[in-house]
Amino acid sequence: AQSVTQLGSHVSVSEGALVLLRCNYSSSVPPYLFWYVQYPNQGLQLLLKYTSAATLVKGINGFEAEFKKSETSFHLTKPSAHMSDAAEYFCAVSGNTNAGKSTFGDGTMLTVKP
């Protein structure tokens, strides 16, 4: 069984401030972890993913996430928010025994204030 919990359905930051979106996972097998971004009226697209290589993963648009097994976390960060980062962000987990299916969190809506 696998699950994802995203802490905070809405996060608001000022432009230039640190972005921190929290994700905790549960998985009975070594997990693969993903962050996807969804812009308004669009489908989801991959930001970054962890597949058991380096624990610090760098993605597109300056985002990165760190896999911490001891904390079962995969938080997403960006040092300096930009207005174009405003979107909904989804954390997802998959394992090696579930036919490639991913389980998604409920999403975190990021608002960036000027």
Place this chain on the structure above:
Amino acid sequence: NAGVTQTPKFRILKIGQSMTLQCTQDMNHNYMYWYRQDPGMGLKLIYYSVGAGITDKGEVPNGYNVSRSTTEDFPLRLELAAPSQTSVYFCASSYAQTGQSGNTIYFGEGSWLTVV
């Protein structure tokens, strides 16, 4: 590249009507999925397929049917539409070798369905 294409983008159905959401992908992916997205609820898997001729239920399959006659196409059928099926539907695909995981999922742009 077209990627994952789904149609229609918007549709209003009356209670009890049926319809099919079409989905096609041109990336030769073996896995295909249908998700629904309700506000604040994330994505729920309806059905998935690991290859042509093979389909399986996800978390919320009731009221839906799928088929996978070709690698490219994965239509979702709604029988006897109900207001609870008002949602945004996403078709998606991925490629994975047998026994592997961690595969990136590629999404279509969504289909907004309202049942009244």
